[in-house]
Amino acid sequence: MGTSALQSSESIAGAVAEFADSEPYRANQGPFVRANPYHRPLDTQRLAAIDWSRRLTEDQFVSDDSLMANRLLMNVYESDALFLPRDGLHGKERAFDAFYSSRNRLLADQVRTTAEDFALGFLEDSVKVTGSWEADATLAHLERTIDEAVNADRPVLRSVETAPENKRAAEMLIAQMALDGLTEATAMSQNLGGAFGPEQSELFKIFIDEFGYGVYAAKHSTLFTDLCASTDMSADAHHYWFFYLPTSIAVNNYFYTVTHNRTGFFRYIGAMALLEATFAPWFGALGKTLRAVYGDSVDLKYCDEHAHIDQHHGRMAVHDLLMPLARKHGPMAARGLIRGVEEIRLLGALADEDLMAQLKWRPTAEKSDLSTVDTKDVVDLTAATPFETRVAERDCAVNVLSGRVDLHWRATGEPLTLTEGEAVRVPGGRLYGVRSEVDTTIAVSDIR
Amino acid sequence: MTRMLRVELSWPEQNTVHVGDDLYFVLAREGTVHLIASTCAHRGGPLHLGEVQEGRLRCPWHGNSFKVDRLCVRGASVVQRGSQVIAYVPAKESAQDEPVVAHALVLAR
């Protein structure tokens, strides 16, 4: 590595540290971030440990570095979008100013491309698109891919239905969907401006549906809020901040990356077209799953709306947007469009696996094996220790040496309480956090 | 209950009628005026901005298309003498709306 690269990764680390240390990103006491869209905790120490000169590989995509980088990136993007608290700004004026401060916006711009490359750069290695993609090949591949996705099993929905606590499983899925659901079509809005011909108007037509024709009650994000309310979940942006899986955040970040960078436009259209074209049956199936899990009480307008309107959006995105772009702008554009299709397919599959593994994990208290505990792994917790979640790098055990600790691993439902002499196994890749109301000592030991 | 409101248009200078939130537009076929409700039955898209292809008017929002013959048969009651057009459009009994004739951008033809 040349000195200039080294210097730049040092200055990136400095900018990340300053950004993460500012008010909006400070630690939180409890497992939920309550009614404050400007508060998005970032753990400065874990961020400081990241080597920004490399990029995650596909098999490191489910990892703690991935969680941290994706949280950072999401804050970088979302501090460029307007949030106001649902109950008004009273008492949060300072938080508002801090979140949107010029200094933070500058730092966000400094770290953005590096963080994008770190978190999502592996897509360049994992997905290769070469050769000349004429319109016929583009359409053939697109139609086949849509067909496969539409007819595939839906293992995530099966895992929700068959989970022993199926409501909690459904809520973990809904919490992941909230990343996009509560701000729906924000990434799409980033390319409404400019001047790019009839396709700009086609994009706008999809957008007005997403925004409910200017009627707040019909806006897709409002329908999502209604779904949350009917399952007793919070509809405040990022209430479940600590329970987003790294891969879920990454999928959301992907859409910001390819829209924030104009050179990503064709990838965006490819990814968006694939999703729009496959959403209708997916949301139809999701509606059935949620109905089976919750019975009559769940508000399914969000699912019903997408099961209907995305039949249109799929056709519009493919035939009025993607294909005209491919014909008009040639092979480079077509490769970008196909790349977007493949990238979102890969990210979606990785995110599904991650979520299913989280849903499958059923932590249980066992007797602690003290012979595995190393004194260097001992941590003291008090009621004042901030809450954090992390991704276990490898199979490990959380041992309670004294006191009492709550293990959190899902967005809703009771945590698992462990007392002195007990331990819980955490499989590698799983997201968890611990919280204690009393003075407690724990040790996280590897399972060999 | 609906009541019928009488409007007079001088066509083609005037090609639309507004009644409250409803919009009617002139669809002319070989010099014959038809006055059509612009609200798409699907999601309320603006039919007057649609395109006629092979005898069907295509809604610009999601592309549903409607047979022009059917739209014309169901159009508002119209009497036309040259450029003078008299039409009757429905309004809710309770509403105070008066029809307003105007010239607007109409692409459907």
Ligand code: FES
């Ligand atoms: S509103 Fe006319 S086709 Fe949807």
Ligand SMILES: [Fe+2]
């Ligand atoms: Fe939507």
Ligand SMILES: [Fe+2]
């Ligand atoms: Fe859509």
